[in-house]
Amino acid sequence: MTILDVFKTRIQEAQRILITTHEYPDADGIGSEISLCLALREYGKEVFCINEEPLLERYKYLDQDDVVHGLKDFQKSNPDFKPDLMIVVDTNTKDRVGSQLGKYIGDKMPVLFIDHHPCRSGDFTTHCIDITSAATGQLVGEMIEHLGVPFNKKIALPIYTAIIIDTSSFRYPTVSASTHRLVSKLMDTGINPPEAYNGIYGTKKVHHMHLLSRILSTAATNEDETIAWMLLRKEDIDKYASDVEDTHAFINNLLVLNNIRVACMFRDDGDHIKMSLRSSGDYDVGLIAQALGGGGHSHSAATILTRGPKETTEQVIARAVKKVEEMIRKFQVV
Ligand SMILES: [Mn+2]
Incomplete structure:
Protein backbone atom coordinates (compact mmCIF):
# COMPACT_ATOMS: atom_id res chain seq x y z
CA MET A 1 0.00 0.00 0.00
CA GLY A 202 9.28 40.58 1.40
CA THR A 203 7.98 41.65 4.80
CA LYS A 204 11.04 43.14 6.49
CA LYS A 205 11.87 46.62 7.73
CA VAL A 206 15.27 48.30 7.49
CA HIS A 207 16.31 47.23 11.01
CA HIS A 208 16.31 43.69 9.62
CA MET A 209 19.14 44.76 7.27
CA HIS A 210 21.10 46.11 10.22
CA LEU A 211 20.70 42.86 12.13
CA LEU A 212 21.74 40.90 9.03
CA SER A 213 24.85 43.05 8.58
CA ARG A 214 25.74 42.54 12.24
CA ILE A 215 25.46 38.75 11.90
CA LEU A 216 27.23 38.58 8.52
CA SER A 217 30.17 40.41 10.07
CA THR A 218 30.68 37.45 12.43
CA ALA A 219 31.23 35.02 9.52
CA ALA A 220 34.30 32.81 9.91
CA THR A 221 35.64 29.70 8.22
CA ASN A 222 38.10 26.89 8.81
CA GLU A 223 41.34 26.96 6.88
CA ASP A 224 40.16 25.54 3.55
CA GLU A 225 36.77 27.30 3.84
CA THR A 226 34.80 24.04 3.68
CA ILE A 227 33.09 24.88 6.97
CA ALA A 228 31.73 28.35 7.69
CA TRP A 229 29.79 29.68 10.62
CA MET A 230 28.13 32.77 12.05
CA LEU A 231 27.15 33.76 15.55
CA LEU A 232 23.82 35.27 16.44
CA ARG A 233 23.36 36.61 19.93
CA LYS A 234 19.97 36.91 21.57
CA GLU A 235 20.71 40.53 22.52
CA ASP A 236 21.26 41.40 18.83
CA ILE A 237 17.82 40.07 17.95
CA ASP A 238 16.33 42.21 20.73
CA LYS A 239 18.44 45.26 19.88
CA TYR A 240 17.24 45.25 16.27
CA ALA A 241 13.62 44.59 17.29
CA SER A 242 13.45 41.32 15.38
CA ASP A 243 12.07 37.83 16.04
CA VAL A 244 14.07 34.62 16.04
CA GLU A 245 11.75 33.65 13.16
CA ASP A 246 13.32 36.42 11.03
CA THR A 247 16.80 34.98 11.42
CA HIS A 248 16.26 31.43 10.15
CA ALA A 249 17.35 32.19 6.58
CA PHE A 250 20.58 34.00 7.57
CA ILE A 251 22.58 30.77 7.45
CA ASN A 252 21.90 30.40 3.73
CA ASN A 253 24.18 33.38 3.05
CA LEU A 254 27.14 31.14 3.86
CA LEU A 255 26.25 28.73 1.06
CA VAL A 256 27.54 31.18 -1.57
CA LEU A 257 31.14 30.51 -0.47
CA ASN A 258 33.12 28.73 -3.17
CA ASN A 259 34.42 25.76 -1.16
CA ILE A 260 31.61 25.51 1.35
CA ARG A 261 30.48 22.03 2.38
CA VAL A 262 28.80 22.66 5.74
CA ALA A 263 27.38 25.98 6.94
CA CYS A 264 26.62 26.52 10.63
CA MET A 265 24.80 29.22 12.52
CA PHE A 266 25.13 29.40 16.29
CA ARG A 267 22.49 31.23 18.30
CA ASP A 268 23.65 32.09 21.78
CA ASP A 269 20.61 31.84 24.07
CA GLY A 270 22.58 31.97 27.32
CA ASP A 271 22.68 28.50 28.90
CA HIS A 272 22.29 26.84 25.53
CA ILE A 273 23.59 27.46 22.07
CA LYS A 274 21.36 26.46 19.19
CA MET A 275 23.36 25.19 16.25
CA SER A 276 21.78 25.08 12.79
CA LEU A 277 23.50 23.25 9.95
CA ARG A 278 23.10 23.35 6.16
CA SER A 279 24.82 21.19 3.60
CA SER A 280 25.92 22.38 0.17
CA GLY A 281 24.80 18.94 -1.04
CA ASP A 282 27.68 16.52 -0.45
CA TYR A 283 27.46 15.88 3.28
CA ASP A 284 24.63 14.64 5.42
CA VAL A 285 24.27 17.28 8.14
CA GLY A 286 21.40 15.27 9.66
CA LEU A 287 23.97 12.68 10.73
CA ILE A 288 26.31 15.38 12.04
CA ALA A 289 23.46 16.93 14.04
CA GLN A 290 22.55 13.49 15.40
CA ALA A 291 26.12 12.96 16.60
CA LEU A 292 25.78 16.27 18.44
CA GLY A 293 22.48 15.23 20.05
CA GLY A 294 20.05 16.73 17.52
CA GLY A 295 18.67 15.69 14.17
CA GLY A 296 17.04 16.76 10.93
CA HIS A 297 17.28 16.33 7.18
CA SER A 298 20.43 15.49 5.22
CA HIS A 299 20.60 19.09 3.91
CA SER A 300 19.23 20.99 6.93
CA ALA A 301 19.49 20.02 10.59
CA ALA A 302 19.96 21.43 14.07
CA THR A 303 20.98 20.67 17.60
CA ILE A 304 21.23 22.34 20.98
CA LEU A 305 24.70 22.58 22.53
CA THR A 306 25.00 22.78 26.28
CA ARG A 307 27.67 25.05 27.66
CA GLY A 308 30.16 23.30 29.90
CA PRO A 309 31.14 24.79 33.25
CA LYS A 310 32.95 28.09 32.59
CA GLU A 311 32.96 27.41 28.84
CA THR A 312 32.79 30.57 26.70
CA THR A 313 30.61 30.81 23.59
CA GLU A 314 33.76 30.84 21.45
CA GLN A 315 34.92 27.61 23.10
CA VAL A 316 31.56 25.92 22.50
CA ILE A 317 31.72 26.96 18.85
CA ALA A 318 35.32 25.74 18.46
CA ARG A 319 34.34 22.39 19.97
CA ALA A 320 31.35 22.01 17.63
CA VAL A 321 33.30 23.03 14.51
CA LYS A 322 36.01 20.52 15.37
CA LYS A 323 33.34 17.82 15.54
CA VAL A 324 31.96 18.87 12.15
CA GLU A 325 35.46 18.72 10.67
CA GLU A 326 35.96 15.22 12.04
CA MET A 327 32.62 14.06 10.75
CA ILE A 328 32.75 15.41 7.21
CA ARG A 329 35.72 13.10 6.73
CA LYS A 330 33.46 10.17 7.64
CA PHE A 331 30.02 10.88 6.19
CA GLN A 332 29.26 11.60 2.60
CA VAL A 333 25.96 11.59 0.79
CA VAL A 334 26.36 9.41 -2.28
MN1 LIG B 1 8.91 20.73 6.55
Missing part, protein backbone atom coordinates in the same frame (compact mmCIF):
# COMPACT_ATOMS: atom_id res chain seq x y z
CA THR A 2 1.47 3.37 -0.95
CA ILE A 3 1.29 6.31 1.43
CA LEU A 4 -1.23 7.88 -0.93
CA ASP A 5 -3.52 4.86 -0.47
CA VAL A 6 -2.97 4.93 3.32
CA PHE A 7 -4.02 8.57 3.27
CA LYS A 8 -7.14 8.02 1.17
CA THR A 9 -8.29 5.08 3.30
CA ARG A 10 -7.84 6.98 6.56
CA ILE A 11 -9.70 10.00 5.15
CA GLN A 12 -12.59 7.88 3.91
CA GLU A 13 -12.97 6.31 7.36
CA ALA A 14 -13.16 9.69 9.12
CA GLN A 15 -15.80 12.41 9.11
CA ARG A 16 -14.66 15.06 11.61
CA ILE A 17 -10.97 15.83 11.24
CA LEU A 18 -8.63 17.97 13.31
CA ILE A 19 -5.44 19.04 11.55
CA THR A 20 -2.49 20.42 13.46
CA THR A 21 1.24 20.92 13.16
CA HIS A 22 4.24 21.34 15.43
CA GLU A 23 4.54 24.12 18.00
CA TYR A 24 6.14 27.35 16.73
CA PRO A 25 5.12 26.30 13.23
CA ASP A 26 6.91 27.41 10.07
CA ALA A 27 5.38 28.05 6.66
CA ASP A 28 5.64 24.35 5.72
CA GLY A 29 3.55 23.30 8.71
CA ILE A 30 1.08 26.16 8.30
CA GLY A 31 0.81 26.01 4.51
CA SER A 32 0.32 22.23 4.62
CA GLU A 33 -2.44 22.34 7.21
CA ILE A 34 -4.35 25.14 5.49
CA SER A 35 -4.31 23.55 2.03
CA LEU A 36 -5.17 20.13 3.38
CA CYS A 37 -8.06 21.58 5.39
CA LEU A 38 -9.53 23.41 2.38
CA ALA A 39 -9.20 20.31 0.18
CA LEU A 40 -10.79 17.99 2.75
CA ARG A 41 -13.72 20.40 3.15
CA GLU A 42 -14.19 20.22 -0.64
CA TYR A 43 -14.10 16.43 -0.24
CA GLY A 44 -17.05 16.64 2.15
CA LYS A 45 -15.42 16.40 5.56
CA GLU A 46 -15.88 18.60 8.61
CA VAL A 47 -12.36 19.91 9.22
CA PHE A 48 -10.59 22.51 11.36
CA CYS A 49 -6.93 23.35 11.88
CA ILE A 50 -6.29 23.69 15.59
CA ASN A 51 -2.85 24.77 16.76
CA GLU A 52 -1.47 25.26 20.24
CA GLU A 53 -1.30 29.02 19.57
CA PRO A 54 -3.25 31.29 17.19
CA LEU A 55 -1.72 31.99 13.79
CA LEU A 56 0.94 34.70 13.81
CA GLU A 57 -0.03 37.86 11.93
CA ARG A 58 2.65 37.28 9.29
CA TYR A 59 0.98 34.06 8.08
CA LYS A 60 -2.64 35.27 8.00
CA TYR A 61 -2.52 36.06 4.27
CA LEU A 62 -2.17 32.31 3.65
CA ASP A 63 -5.40 31.61 5.55
CA GLN A 64 -8.02 33.47 3.56
CA ASP A 65 -10.89 31.34 4.90
CA ASP A 66 -9.77 31.56 8.57
CA VAL A 67 -9.47 27.82 8.96
CA VAL A 68 -6.65 27.96 11.54
CA HIS A 69 -7.58 28.45 15.19
CA GLY A 70 -5.62 28.65 18.41
CA LEU A 71 -6.85 25.93 20.78
CA LYS A 72 -8.32 28.28 23.41
CA ASP A 73 -10.35 30.33 20.91
CA PHE A 74 -11.48 27.17 19.15
CA GLN A 75 -12.82 25.57 22.32
CA LYS A 76 -14.89 28.69 23.05
CA SER A 77 -16.42 28.91 19.57
CA ASN A 78 -16.80 25.17 18.83
CA PRO A 79 -17.30 23.39 22.17
CA ASP A 80 -19.14 20.45 20.55
CA PHE A 81 -16.59 19.52 17.89
CA LYS A 82 -15.53 15.90 18.53
CA PRO A 83 -12.94 14.85 15.94
CA ASP A 84 -12.59 11.21 14.96
CA LEU A 85 -9.17 11.68 13.34
CA MET A 86 -6.25 13.96 14.04
CA ILE A 87 -3.80 14.67 11.23
CA VAL A 88 -0.42 16.04 12.28
CA VAL A 89 1.63 17.64 9.51
CA ASP A 90 5.37 18.40 9.37
CA THR A 91 6.37 16.40 12.44
CA ASN A 92 5.96 12.75 13.37
CA THR A 93 5.62 12.83 17.11
CA LYS A 94 2.64 13.84 19.21
CA ASP A 95 5.01 15.41 21.73
CA ARG A 96 5.68 18.33 19.41
CA VAL A 97 2.10 19.56 18.95
CA GLY A 98 2.09 21.50 22.25
CA SER A 99 1.10 20.58 25.80
CA GLN A 100 -2.42 22.08 25.84
CA LEU A 101 -3.36 20.52 22.52
CA GLY A 102 -1.86 17.25 23.75
CA LYS A 103 -4.29 17.30 26.69
CA TYR A 104 -7.24 18.22 24.44
CA ILE A 105 -6.68 15.25 22.15
CA GLY A 106 -5.83 12.79 24.93
CA ASP A 107 -4.13 9.44 24.33
CA LYS A 108 -6.91 7.70 22.45
CA MET A 109 -7.42 9.96 19.44
CA PRO A 110 -6.46 8.13 16.20
CA VAL A 111 -3.61 10.00 14.56
CA LEU A 112 -2.15 10.19 11.07
CA PHE A 113 1.25 11.81 10.52
CA ILE A 114 2.04 13.44 7.20
CA ASP A 115 5.71 14.32 7.26
CA HIS A 116 9.12 14.31 5.60
CA HIS A 117 11.39 14.32 8.65
CA PRO A 118 13.45 11.29 9.57
CA CYS A 119 11.33 9.15 11.83
CA ARG A 120 12.87 7.29 14.75
CA SER A 121 9.92 5.43 16.18
CA GLY A 122 6.90 5.95 13.91
CA ASP A 123 5.62 3.34 11.52
CA PHE A 124 6.20 4.18 7.87
CA THR A 125 3.47 1.79 6.74
CA THR A 126 0.58 3.19 8.77
CA HIS A 127 1.46 6.87 8.38
CA CYS A 128 2.32 9.08 5.42
CA ILE A 129 6.02 9.69 5.92
CA ASP A 130 8.38 10.20 3.00
CA ILE A 131 11.78 11.52 3.98
CA THR A 132 12.73 12.10 0.34
CA SER A 133 10.00 14.71 -0.11
CA ALA A 134 11.17 18.33 -0.40
CA ALA A 135 8.44 19.60 1.91
CA THR A 136 5.38 18.36 3.77
CA GLY A 137 3.59 20.76 1.41
CA GLN A 138 4.70 18.62 -1.52
CA LEU A 139 3.27 15.49 0.12
CA VAL A 140 0.03 17.30 0.87
CA GLY A 141 -0.19 18.49 -2.75
CA GLU A 142 0.24 14.94 -4.00
CA MET A 143 -2.40 13.70 -1.56
CA ILE A 144 -4.91 16.32 -2.64
CA GLU A 145 -4.35 15.23 -6.25
CA HIS A 146 -4.83 11.59 -5.21
CA LEU A 147 -8.21 12.44 -3.67
CA GLY A 148 -9.21 14.04 -6.96
CA VAL A 149 -9.85 17.47 -5.42
CA PRO A 150 -8.91 20.13 -8.00
CA PHE A 151 -6.39 22.82 -7.01
CA ASN A 152 -7.53 26.43 -6.81
CA LYS A 153 -5.56 29.54 -5.84
CA LYS A 154 -6.48 29.33 -2.16
CA ILE A 155 -5.21 25.74 -1.96
CA ALA A 156 -2.20 26.30 -4.23
CA LEU A 157 -0.57 29.35 -2.60
CA PRO A 158 -0.01 27.82 0.87
CA ILE A 159 1.47 24.62 -0.65
CA TYR A 160 3.70 26.58 -3.01
CA THR A 161 4.86 28.76 -0.09
CA ALA A 162 5.58 25.64 1.99
CA ILE A 163 7.80 24.32 -0.80
CA ILE A 164 9.63 27.67 -1.23
CA ILE A 165 10.41 27.77 2.49
CA ASP A 166 11.56 24.17 2.91
CA THR A 167 13.74 24.20 -0.20
CA SER A 168 15.04 27.74 0.42
CA SER A 169 13.59 28.69 -2.97
CA PHE A 170 14.33 25.43 -4.83
CA ARG A 171 18.02 25.19 -3.97
CA TYR A 172 18.22 22.00 -1.90
CA PRO A 173 18.96 18.51 -3.24
CA THR A 174 15.50 17.36 -2.10
CA VAL A 175 13.96 19.29 -5.01
CA SER A 176 13.00 16.70 -7.62
CA ALA A 177 11.23 16.48 -10.93
CA SER A 178 8.11 15.58 -8.92
CA THR A 179 8.45 18.83 -6.98
CA HIS A 180 8.46 20.81 -10.21
CA ARG A 181 5.65 18.74 -11.74
CA LEU A 182 3.49 19.58 -8.74
CA VAL A 183 4.56 23.25 -8.88
CA SER A 184 3.50 23.44 -12.53
CA LYS A 185 -0.01 22.33 -11.54
CA LEU A 186 -0.10 24.83 -8.66
CA MET A 187 0.90 27.63 -11.03
CA ASP A 188 -1.88 26.64 -13.44
CA THR A 189 -4.30 28.02 -10.82
CA GLY A 190 -2.92 31.53 -11.39
CA ILE A 191 -0.52 31.94 -8.46
CA ASN A 192 2.81 33.49 -9.41
CA PRO A 193 6.35 33.37 -7.93
CA PRO A 194 6.76 37.10 -7.04
CA GLU A 195 3.45 37.11 -5.17
CA ALA A 196 4.39 33.98 -3.25
CA TYR A 197 8.01 34.96 -2.62
CA ASN A 198 7.19 38.50 -1.49
CA GLY A 199 4.37 37.27 0.71
CA ILE A 200 6.71 35.19 2.80
CA TYR A 201 10.06 37.01 2.46
